[in-house]
Amino acid sequence: MAALSQNDTQEAWLSPYMTVVDVDAAVEFYKKTFQFSVSEIKCAEDGKGIHAEMAYKNQLIMCGKEAAYGSPLKSPRTSGVESPITLCVLCDDVEAFYAMAVFQGAQSISAPDNMEWGYRMCRLQDLDHYTWCFMTPVF
Template sequence: MSVDNQGPGRPPDTPWLAPYLTVADPERAMGWYRQVFAFEQGFVRRGRTGEIEHGELVVHDQKVMVAPAGSPGGADASPAMSGVTSPVTLFLYVPDTDAVCQRAKAAGAKVLLEPATMFWGDRICKIADPDGHLWVVATHVKDVSEEDIHQGGLA
């Protein structure tokens, strides 16, 4: 069987790697990500009773997928539901780190690192979303040479 899918093993318009986040309430989580990160709503599959079984959000040329706990694509529970710190951090470039951090905080995120300009030239903020997923939002504010990045990392 031959399928034209922009490369072997993936459907059209799908990135090669997409995070799949387990959340307590996909409807709420997708609204949160749209409000805070300005993600666009993508494909949503609903179950017989109308609940979201699988949801997709789009940011630039990337996709973030969400599913409720226990679904085939998700885990048994989100980090917050499990009471653990997520071992994974998602790194997202945005036009204005400070504005996104402020929106996240107002929408219930836990700010783990207030906005700060780093030695490698990015202004970043680190948050935990309401489901416990960790995010670093960054805005590139200054080009820095590899040598200066190395020196900055040693300071």
């Protein structure tokens, strides 16, 4: 089989998959707070979300319920351990994005500030205690 030189499947080359306490609550949070669109939610027999696929600017972001499909993974909220990974996302206007996200319920870790690498950046925490960095280039 020949190696693909381009992403022939048109899927994202790299996509975060977060383990969350409650898929339905996480999806609602990401929709209203981070302006993600929802493309799919798979439900368990009880009708509650077990897996979700969302997008931000056509980039795939996924989440799955703790213990789903036999996974031993826990969210930072449940484990009490801060995630060593920060999810970084470009946005059009970090000031406006930050204000709306905090208004909608995101916890502020740091307000927008200029970084030495040429971005204005803020950091926010979601329901499951993942850290998100939203940034706008300022060069």
